[in-house]
Amino acid sequence: MNYCVLIPTYNNAKTLAHVLEGVLQHTPHVVVVNDGATDQTALILEQYPAVTVVTLPKNQGKGKALQVGFEKARALGYEYALTLDSDGQHYPEDIPVFLEAAPAETAPVLLVGHRDMTQEGIPKKSSFGHKFSNFWFHLETGVKLPDTQSGYRLYPLEHIPKKYYTKKFEFEIEVLVRSSWRGISIKSVPIKVLYDPATRVSHFRPLRDFSRISILNSVLVLIALLYIKPRDFFRKARQKSLARFIKEDILESTSSNEVKACSVALGLFLGIAPFWGVQTVLTISLAVLLNLNKSLAFLCSNISIPPMIPLLLFASFKIGAFFVGGNLLPEGDINLNFIKTNLLQYLIGSFVLAFSVAFLLGSLTYLVLRLLRKRG
The missing domain is CATH 3.90.550.10 (Spore Coat Polysaccharide Biosynthesis Protein SpsA; Chain A)
Structure with a gap:
C-alpha cells in the first residue's frame, strides 16, 4: 500500500x-x-x-x-x-x-x-x-x-x-x-x-x-436532513427501477412488519400534526433514533402536500370543536385570522387526527403485511 x-x-x-x-x-x-x-x-x-x-x-x-x-x-x-x-x-x-x-x-x-x-x-x-x-x-x-x-x-x-x-x-x-x-x-x-x-x-x-x-x-x-437525506433518496429512485426501489428502499424487505408499520405511523403522525416546516427534520431524526425505515417514514410524512392541506385543516378544526367548542365550520375561508382565533381548537384537533390516522393506518399496514407474508 x-x-x-x-x-x-x-x-x-x-x-x-x-x-x-x-x-x-x-x-x-x-x-x-x-x-x-x-x-x-x-x-x-x-x-x-x-x-x-x-x-x-x-x-x-x-x-x-x-x-x-x-x-x-x-x-x-x-x-x-x-x-x-x-x-x-x-x-x-x-x-x-x-x-x-x-x-x-x-x-x-x-x-x-x-x-x-x-x-x-x-x-x-x-x-x-x-x-x-x-x-x-x-x-x-x-x-x-x-x-x-x-x-x-x-x-x-x-x-x-x-x-x-x-x-x-x-x-x-x-x-x-x-x-x-x-x-x-x-x-x-x-x-x-x-x-x-x-x-x-x-x-x-x-x-x-x-x-x-x-x-x-x-x-x-x-x-443532512434538509439536503443529504432527500438527495440520497431521489438518487436511489433514479438509479433503480420503480419496483426495485419500492421493494428495497421503501419497503426495505429485511425490515420486520412491526418496523414498517411503525415507520408508516411515525410519518403520518408527524405529517399531520402541526410541526410546520420541520416535519422532514423530525421524521428522519426520529426514524434514525428509533431504527425505523427512514424512506417509508419520509414518504408517509408527505401526506401534508398542498392538495391535502385544506382537507387536513378542515378535519382538524372539526375534530377540535368536539373537545374545546368553537365553530364546526368557519363562516368563510379558513384564513390566518380564523386560525389565530381558533388556534387551540386546531392544535387539539390536529393532534387527535394525527394520532388516529397514524394508529389506524399503521395497524392496517401491519395486518396487510402479515397477510401478504403468510400468503407468500
Whole structure:
C-alpha cells in the first residue's frame, strides 16, 4: 500500500520521540506537522532526518495540521495517510491492523480505530464525549460507528474532501461526515489505547471545544436532513427501477412488519400534526433514533402536500370543536385570522387526527403485511 504515517503534534515533547521510534519500526514513510510547538518538539524532530517535517509558524489547531499534512502527503505521491496522535495513546504496533483491513475493501474506505472506552483509566469525560459523538454521527450519516473520536485513522487521500470549514478538534468530525456523504465507506478496526496521566498532554479545552463541536453537529444535522437525506433518496429512485426501489428502499424487505408499520405511523403522525416546516427534520431524526425505515417514514410524512392541506385543516378544526367548542365550520375561508382565533381548537384537533390516522393506518399496514407474508 502506498501510504505514509501522518502525525500532527503540538507541545508533546514528552512522548513524541517514543511515538516516532515505534512508527519507524513499521515504515520509513513518516510526515510530522509541527503545529507551532513552543517546547522541545523542533529539537526532537531534528534527530530524525528521515522524517518529513512541516512546521507551521504558529499553532492553528489539530484540524489545520491534518489538512496541511494531507496536502503534503498528496504532493509526495502517497495515496493513503495513516494518522495517529503524538501524545502516546496510540500503539504503533496497530499499524498492520489498518494495512491488513484496507486491501480487503473493493471501494474507497476510511478506517477508524475503535478503542475500548470501557477499560480502566479512561476519563469519564472522554467516555461521555465518545457516546455523544457517535450519536450525532449516526444521525448525520445513518452509519453506526463505535468510535468517531479516535484520531487513529487511515484516509484515502484522493477520495476525501479537499476543502474544509473547520480547523480545530471538530475537523475530525467534519471529515468523517462529509466523507460519508461522498459515498466513502466508513468502517472501524480494533486498536489498543493507553491513557497515561504522567506523560499524556491533552490540548482539548472542554467548554470552548465542546461548544464548537456542538455547533458543527447542529449545522451538519440540518444539512443532512434538509439536503443529504432527500438527495440520497431521489438518487436511489433514479438509479433503480420503480419496483426495485419500492421493494428495497421503501419497503426495505429485511425490515420486520412491526418496523414498517411503525415507520408508516411515525410519518403520518408527524405529517399531520402541526410541526410546520420541520416535519422532514423530525421524521428522519426520529426514524434514525428509533431504527425505523427512514424512506417509508419520509414518504408517509408527505401526506401534508398542498392538495391535502385544506382537507387536513378542515378535519382538524372539526375534530377540535368536539373537545374545546368553537365553530364546526368557519363562516368563510379558513384564513390566518380564523386560525389565530381558533388556534387551540386546531392544535387539539390536529393532534387527535394525527394520532388516529397514524394508529389506524399503521395497524392496517401491519395486518396487510402479515397477510401478504403468510400468503407468500
